[in-house]
Amino acid sequence: MSIEFVASSKLPTAHGEFIISVFQDPETKEEHVALSVGLEQFSNEPTLVRVHSECLTGDAFSSLKCDCGPQLNATMALIQQQGRGAILYLRQEGRGIGLTNKIRAYALQDQGHDTVDANLLLNLPADARRYDMTTIMLKQLGIQKVKLITNNPKKIQSLKKLGIDVVDRLPLVVGKNPLNEDYLRTKRDRMDHMY
Structure with missing residues (x-):
C-alpha cells in the first residue's frame, strides 16, 4: 500500500483540541486519519x-455489542491528559471485512455464533486488517x-x-457491559487479547 499525506487542520472535540491529518491511497482513494496532540515539539521519547x-x-452509534467506542473515547481523553500522543x-x-459483511456477521451472532465463527461462516478471515499504512503515518x-x-x-x-x-504497551480495558461479555471473552480466548 502506498498512502500519501493530504492535509491537516485543528479539530476541537469534546476531549480537547487535536490536529487531524488525512492520508489517502492515490489509487484506491481509501483514506485514513491521524488525531494528534503535542507533536509540534520533536521528542525522542516514546509517544502514546x-x-x-x-x-x-x-x-458513531455507541453500540453495546463491542468496546470500540469506549476505547476510542478513553484514548482521546488519555492523550489529552498526557499532552502528547x-x-x-x-x-x-x-x-x-467491511460494513456490509460486518452486519451479516452480526446476524450470525444473533443466532448464537461468536465473532470469529460468524466471519468464518461467511468465508471471511477472522481478522483481515493490515497495518502497513501506519509506517507512513507515524x-x-x-x-x-x-x-x-x-x-x-x-x-x-x-x-x-x-x-x-x-x-511499551498500555492496556485499555473499558466499555465492558452485559451485552458484550461474550464478545470480550471471544477476543480473550480465541484472539489472545490481553485483559
Whole structure:
C-alpha cells in the first residue's frame, strides 16, 4: 500500500483540541486519519499511540455489542491528559471485512455464533486488517518510538514486523457491559487479547 499525506487542520472535540491529518491511497482513494496532540515539539521519547480500526456501530452509534467506542473515547481523553500522543484511525471496518459483511456477521451472532465463527461462516478471515499504512503515518507525524495502547498482541507483532519501534504497551480495558461479555471473552480466548 502506498498512502500519501493530504492535509491537516485543528479539530476541537469534546476531549480537547487535536490536529487531524488525512492520508489517502492515490489509487484506491481509501483514506485514513491521524488525531494528534503535542507533536509540534520533536521528542525522542516514546509517544502514546493507538491504532484504532474504524467501527461505525461502536464509534458513531455507541453500540453495546463491542468496546470500540469506549476505547476510542478513553484514548482521546488519555492523550489529552498526557499532552502528547496520536490515534491512527484506520478505515478497516469490521476487522477489515467491511460494513456490509460486518452486519451479516452480526446476524450470525444473533443466532448464537461468536465473532470469529460468524466471519468464518461467511468465508471471511477472522481478522483481515493490515497495518502497513501506519509506517507512513507515524513518519509524517514524527513519531519514532511507540508506547502502544492496545490489548491485542497480534497488533504489536504486526507493527514490530513493519519495523516500528514498539517499546511499551498500555492496556485499555473499558466499555465492558452485559451485552458484550461474550464478545470480550471471544477476543480473550480465541484472539489472545490481553485483559
